[in-house]
Amino acid sequence: MPAPTSTTSGTRTIPTVDDLAADVITHHYDDLIAPPGLTNFLGTTVVGHDLTSLSAVTFPPVSQGLALTGTLFVDGRVFESYGIPIAHAWRPDRVVRSASVGGLDLETVTVCVPGETAVAIDVRVTNRGAERRTVSLTMAANARVVQSGTAWGDAESPSERNEVTVDAAGNRLVFGSQAGTAWSIQGLDRQTGVRKSAVPPTPVDEFEVGIGGAGRGGELETTLDLAPGETGRFGYVQAVGTDRAAAAAVFDRVATDVPSAVLAAETFWNGQLEAIFTPGNSEYSGHLPLLDTTSDALRRLYWWGALGVIWFRREFAGNVHGRSYDTLMPNYWSTATFIWDYSLSSVVHALLDPVEMRRQLRHWIASDIHTHFGTSSLTGEAIGRWYSVNDYAMTRMVDDYVRLSGDEGFLDERVGAGDRSAARVADHVVEWSEAWKALRGDRQAGSGRLADYGEIDNLLECVSSYTHEVASLNAANVWNLRTAAAILDRLGDTEEASRLRSEADELLPDVVSLYLDGTGHFAAGQPDGTRIPVKHCYDFNIVGTTIAADLEPRVRQEMVRFFQHDLQTDNWMRALSPWDPDASFSVRPDHQWNGAYPAWPADAARSLIALGAPDVAVPWLEGLARTANQGPPGQAHFVEEALPGINGGARKAPPQLPYINDWSCSSAGAWVQLVLESVFGVRAGHDGTVTAGGCAAQLDPNATLSGYRVAGRDYRIHADGRVEAE
Numbered sequence: 001m002p003a004p005t006s007t008t009s010g011t012r013t014i015p016t017v018d019d020l021a022a023d024v025i026t027h028h029y030d031d032l033i034a035p036p037g038l039t040n041f042l043g044t045t046v047v048g049h050d051l052t053s054l055s056a057v058t059f060p061p062v063s064q065g066l067a068l069t070g071t072l073f074v075d076g077r078v079f080e081s082y083g084i085p086i087a088h089a090w091r092p093d094r095v096v097r098s099a100s101v102g103g104l105d106l107e108t109v110t111v112c113v114p115g116e117t118a119v120a121i122d123v124r125v126t127n128r129g130a131e132r133r134t135v136s137l138t139m140a141a142n143a144r145v146v147q148s149g150t151a152w153g154d155a156e157s158p159s160e161r162n163e164v165t166v167d168a169a170g171n172r173l174v175f176g177s178q179a180g181t182a183w184s185i186q187g188l189d190r191q192t193g194v195r196k197s198a199v200p201p202t203p204v205d206e207f208e209v210g211i212g213g214a215g216r217g218g219e220l221e222t223t224l225d226l227a228p229g230e231t232g233r234f235g236y237v238q239a240v241g242t243d244r245a246a247a248a249a250v251f252d253r254v255a256t257d258v259p260s261a262v263l264a265a266e267t268f269w270n271g272q273l274e275a276i277f278t279p280g281n282s283e284y285s286g287h288l289p290l291l292d293t294t295s296d297a298l299r300r301l302y303w304w305g306a307l308g309v310i311w312f313r314r315e316f317a318g319n320v321h322g323r324s325y326d327t328l329m330p331n332y333w334s335t336a337t338f339i340w341d342y343s344l345s346s347v348v349h350a351l352l353d354p355v356e357m358r359r360q361l362r363h364w365i366a367s368d369i370h371t372h373f374g375t376s377s378l379t380g381e382a383i384g385r386w387y388s389v390n391d392y393a394m395t396r397m398v399d400d401y402v403r404l405s406g407d408e409g410f411l412d413e414r415v416g417a418g419d420r421s422a423a424r425v426a427d428h429v430v431e432w433s434e435a436w437k438a439l440r441g442d443r444q445a446g447s448g449r450l451a452d453y454g455e456i457d458n459l460l461e462c463v464s465s466y467t468h469e470v471a472s473l474n475a476a477n478v479w480n481l482r483t484a485a486a487i488l489d490r491l492g493d494t495e496e497a498s499r500l501r502s503e504a505d506e507l508l509p510d511v512v513s514l515y516l517d518g519t520g521h522f523a524a525g526q527p528d529g530t531r532i533p534v535k536h537c538y539d540f541n542i543v544g545t546t547i548a549a550d551l552e553p554r555v556r557q558e559m560v561r562f563f564q565h566d567l568q569t570d571n572w573m574r575a576l577s578p579w580d581p582d583a584s585f586s587v588r589p590d591h592q593w594n595g596a597y598p599a600w601p602a603d604a605a606r607s608l609i610a611l612g613a614p615d616v617a618v619p620w621l622e623g624l625a626r627t628a629n630q631g632p633p634g635q636a637h638f639v640e641e642a643l644p645g646i647n648g649g650a651r652k653a654p655p656q657l658p659y660i661n662d663w664s665c666s667s668a669g670a671w672v673q674l675v676l677e678s679v680f681g682v683r684a685g686h687d688g689t690v691t692a693g694g695c696a697a698q699l700d701p702n703a704t705l706s707g708y709r710v711a712g713r714d715y716r717i718h719a720d721g722r723v724e725a726e
């Protein structure tokens with residue numbers, strides 16, 4: 001592949017896997033370290049805490065829940081029991097795990113093999129002693145593979161007890177589902193000791209926290225005889241498939257040369273990273289602009305967001321869309337795409353992969369978005385309960401897609417049951433902009449004009465006071481009406497557009513009435529007419545990014561002061577103020593006082609800039625960039641008051657109870673939007689104009705974005721706000 005692009009100043013504009021490598025993290029058994037994930041777009045896996053263990057090896061349509069396999073024993077003793085610290089080094093293509101015990105240096109390199117439904121681990125052991133050493137290495141192998149014909153509608157993907165046999169080849173174990181439609185073949189790339197477990201199967205068919213139950217399938221054992229200073233190696237492979245012969249063929253291809261599989265992963269991921277920023281690439285239907293800057297923080301956050309979106313690309317066999325983008329990874333909600341999270345990366349999808357975005361939007365428009373939070377890429381079925389954000393999220397996505405792609409014809413397409421007689425996309429946008437009217441209820445006090453967005457499970461899930469008439473989504477309704485009006489103007493329906501703008505103007509004072517004077521935050525209206533003060537970042541973020549220009553200067557200043565005092569930390573933020581009474585309700589860090597969901601700091605910085613406080617946002621970016629040191633953004637990162645950071649970055653929250661946060665989340669594209677539309681201030685209007693004017697010059701007066709494609713035409717954006725057609 002071509003060498004990564006550099007500017008004349010020597011700053012890189014296209015990253016490699018080394019540029020995006022996480023800091024090395026050293027930990028002991030079961031420290032609060034979120035185990036990292038790997039993907040090859042066909043499937044995913046969790047790379048476990050020890051040197052060789054894996055869990056959640058999932059290649060749809062084959063799943064096995066969170067089943068653990070590959071646990072290492074050294075000289076017959078489970079490695080974790082040695083109490084030895086283990087170092088994890090993540091890159092997009094691999095995880096390197098290393099430790100030393102008893103005069104041995106052990107290093108493993110784990111990859112999801114490009115183009116194969118397989119995971120491979122290259123294991124190397126070096127004898128650092130003065131005497132020849134024979135060491136026994138055993139991996140406990142398990143599987144719970146199953147193929148389910150329905151949508152995986154739970155956070156944990158399906159699994160079932162498997163039958164296990166020793167393959168005649170003598171170096172592998174074969175696990176099969178009861179129906180014979182899902183297979184996991186696990187073994188080594190050499191002749192080895194292979195045996196089924198002597199432990200009888202547990203009567204409990206499912207894993208139970210604190211007890212276990214994944215089942216012991218068997219052991220894979222090999223022996224290395226090492227002279228002083230000598231390094232020996234072997235490879236482990238797990239191949240997954242819906243047919244035993246096909247899975248065996250995958251295993252054979254990979255096991256023939258595990259070191260080559262490791263190298264192939266590096267080549268694959270460097271190619272993906274290059275494709276993101278290359279016009280006319282063969283991987284995506286679009287591309288992202290090249291950022292040329294001497295600001296390390298700006299570059300790091302931009303690349304962090306881009307990687308965090310493509311990380312969720314899925315093209316497994318049977319995907320109803322052909323290509324989709326999952327939401328969480330690698331523990332939970334495999335094959336699910338949430339409307340809310342996708343919308344937070346909307347600008348990235350519209351620029352990088354508009355063909356996929358168009359297909360996904362049509363699918364969601366044809367569904368009833370008021371009954372679910374997302375859909376399955378296995379079956380297309382709706383998943384979960386209604387999320388109150390859906391009308392705003394869908395409006396935002398259609399707006400971004402049409403503005404940036406220039407695909408005006410999409411607005412006239414009819415989508416829904418029967419399609420020919422269904423409403424136009426533009427009509428759906430108008431419907432979403434006015435859906436709030438049906439959510440108004442009778443009130444004993446107040447205007448009764450605001451939408452009631454339901455209970456805790458329809459909103460933030462772990463903030464009990466954030467219910468009903470919330471400022472965020474009611475402010476979004478003002479934005480929705482204005483955005484629908486701009487779309488109708490584009491289609492020439494100026495009379496209807498004027499009506500919607502008038503509705504927005506009428507609604508605005510009722511939204512602002514939720515503001516609590518002098519505090520910087522808002523209240524949530526309740527069905528009995530009372531109002532509960534809520535000090536949550538979601539109001540700050542959405543009000544600031546939708547109606548900042550409509551607020552009095554005093555209110556904008558108070559909001560900024562509230563953010564600085566209650567929410568901002570050096571390298572992350574609190575989603576909820578620790579001075580809010582509801583801070584005692586939950587410890588889930590994506591929405592509570594002890595951390596924040598990955599899009600919230602990016603959107604908070606956008607809000608600060610919109611509220612007229614770039615002088616607060618810009619210095620903060622330096623600290624936020626330090627948090628981009630543990631792989632793609634996690635579903636939540638802790639603030640350091642809750643848990644010490646990692647090398648200056650806010651620590652990712654782990655998946656175990658009570659935190660239950662996944663290692664990465666697709667809303668990472670919010671960081672790209674921050675750089676493009678707030679720091680550089682780029683705006684592509686429905687009238688075809690492209691303007692800029694942000695605060696990029698405060699970071700680097702010579703920074704540029706090139707190849708910024710709007711409606712098929714490329715632009716160069718300068719830090720000082722100049723826009724040039726390329």
